[in-house]
Amino acid sequence: MEWRKCYLDMMLVPTALMITMAYHAWLWNKVRTQPFTTIIGTNASGRRFWVSAMMKDNDKKNILAVQTLRNTIMGSTLMATTSILLCAGLAAIISSTYSVKKPLNDTIYGAHGELMIALKYVTLLLIFLFSFLGHSLSIRFMNQVTFLVNTPQDPSSIVTPEYVSELLERGFILNAVGNRLFYAALPLLLWIFGPVMVFLCSVAMVPVLYNLDFVSSSGKQKVADKIGSDASTLV
Numbered sequence: 001m002e003w004r005k006c007y008l009d010m011m012l013v014p015t016a017l018m019i020t021m022a023y024h025a026w027l028w029n030k031v032r033t034q035p036f037t038t039i040i041g042t043n044a045s046g047r048r049f050w051v052s053a054m055m056k057d058n059d060k061k062n063i064l065a066v067q068t069l070r071n072t073i074m075g076s077t078l079m080a081t082t083s084i085l086l087c088a089g090l091a092a093i094i095s096s097t098y099s100v101k102k103p104l105n106d107t108i109y110g111a112h113g114e115l116m117i118a119l120k121y122v123t124l125l126l127i128f129l130f131s132f133l134g135h136s137l138s139i140r141f142m143n144q145v146t147f148l149v150n151t152p153q154d155p156s157s158i159v160t161p162e163y164v165s166e167l168l169e170r171g172f173i174l175n176a177v178g179n180r181l182f183y184a185a186l187p188l189l190l191w192i193f194g195p196v197m198v199f200l201c202s203v204a205m206v207p208v209l210y211n212l213d214f215v216s217s218s219g220k221q222k223v224a225d226k227i228g229s230d231a232s233t234l235v
Contacts, residue, residue, distance in 0.1 A: 006116060012195040016202035020184055023206050027213055038214055040176065047168055052161045054149055065149045073142045076175050080135035083128045083182060090125045094118065120191050127185045134178030141171030183209075 027038065035041025054065040145168045151159045187205065190197035 009116065009191075009195045012199040013191060016187055016195075016199045017184075019202050019206060020187075023209065024180065027209075030214075036215075040213065042215060044169055044172070047172070048161075048165045051149065051165045051168060055151070055153060055161045055164065058150060058152070062150045066146060069142055069146045069149070072171075072175075073139055073146075076135045076138045076142065076178070079175075079178060079182065080132050080139065083132035083135065083178070086185075087125055087128045087132065090121055090128065094121045094125070120188070123191075124185060124188055127181055127188060131178045131181040131185070134174045134181060138171045138174035138178060141167050141174065145171065 027040075031038050031041050035044065054061050058065075145164055148159050148164045148167065151157065151164075183205065187198045187201040190201050
């Protein structure tokens with residue numbers, strides 16, 4: 001009868017993952033096509049201007065640039081440390097026979113066999129490992145930017161504000177990927193208690209992420225007015 005109990009796991013968990021993946025695919029398309037309607041695109045544009053301003057007036061703003069990047073690196077370091085600690089905890093649970101591996105299978109739907117329990121913990125372990133990888137690579141790019149943003153401007157130098165901005169954006173993209181993987185682990189963490197919780201949590205996360213990822217209606221109107229004024233200026 002165990003294989004019948006996994007029907008809900010086979011239906012709800014992939015559906016929940018598809019909902020999350022579909023939302024982020026749509027978000028990525030919006031960032032590529034309409035960047036100023038999203039927080040990600042708006043912040044990316046602001047960071048490009050920031051890099052240009054820091055490198056243009058480097059003698060006065062070099063300390064400000066380093067301190068700002070240091071704070072960003074500290075945030076990525078915290079998330080990377082949290083991810084690897086959770087990985088260590090999950091690895092300890094997988095390798096042990098402690099009773100915490102047994103979920104509350106008396107009141108929750110879904111399969112709770114040994115194979116399913118191992119699949120749940122291994123999936124969580126992989127998600128946190130990839131989150132750690134994203135944050136680690138983000139720290140690498142941020143450290144490079146910390147040095148290059150203070151490079152003296154030389155017409156013959158290949159270290160231009162555009163190059164530094166590209167490195168900075170790669171770091172922030174990897175940081176965002178690490179954060180999103182960390183967020184995706186929350187519904188999967190509830191999979192320990194059953195697939196229904198995974199589905200409900202994934203559905204609830206979509207409107208929350210939407211409000212965090214997209215600018216408000218007033219912000220969209222300001223963007224539209226700016227684009228219209230730029231168009232009229234060109235004419």
